[in-house]
Amino acid sequence: MFWEEKIEFFIKSKKLTTKDLSIPYTFWSEVFKEIEKHFLIKTDAKYTYQNWENRLKNKHIINMEDYKQRIKNDKKYWVILTNGTPSGINLLYDCNGCFIDAITQLHGNNYFVCDKKYNWLVTFNKSKNNYFLSQLN
Numbered sequence: 001m002f003w004e005e006k007i008e009f010f011i012k013s014k015k016l017t018t019k020d021l022s023i024p025y026t027f028w029s030e031v032f033k034e035i036e037k038h039f040l041i042k043t044d045a046k047y048t049y050q051n052w053e054n055r056l057k058n059k060h061i062i063n064m065e066d067y068k069q070r071i072k073n074d075k076k077y078w079v080i081l082t083n084g085t086p087s088g089i090n091l092l093y094d095c096n097g098c099f100i101d102a103i104t105q106l107h108g109n110n111y112f113v114c115d116k117k118y119n120w121l122v123t124f125n126k127s128k129n130n131y132f133l134s135q136l137n
Helices: 003-013 028-039 064-070 097-107
Strands: 060-062 076-081 091-096 111-115 120-125 130-135
Touching (some): 003 097, 028 091, 028 111, 064 111, 064 120, 064 130, 091 097, 097 111
Antiparallel strands (some): 076 091, 076 111, 111 120
16 A cells, blocks of 8 residues: 555544644645754755754654653644655654654654744654654753
């Protein structure tokens, strides 16, 4: 099953609305630019929106409890799913906190969760089984 089919099935099976989970088709690049501006070390302009994990500013490991405390079920977050390679394409979702675990488990690869006010960005690296935090001071 292709990812688009999986996510469509997930949305229908959970009876989600666009208030719960949506894809910002028209302004995804603005969101990515804000994330890169706040949390990523600028390297090469031609690698925009790629290799985020290796470019995080002020990156430090946090435990799962610290991550879980940041996520509130009634708030919305930017969820960025990666394909597991540094040069891969990132998929952006506007996601209610209560569905983040489900969508990231369905995806099964590394992912990022960003506070919509751009105060912090957390990434989960599946192969290292680590959460990393980049936070504005």
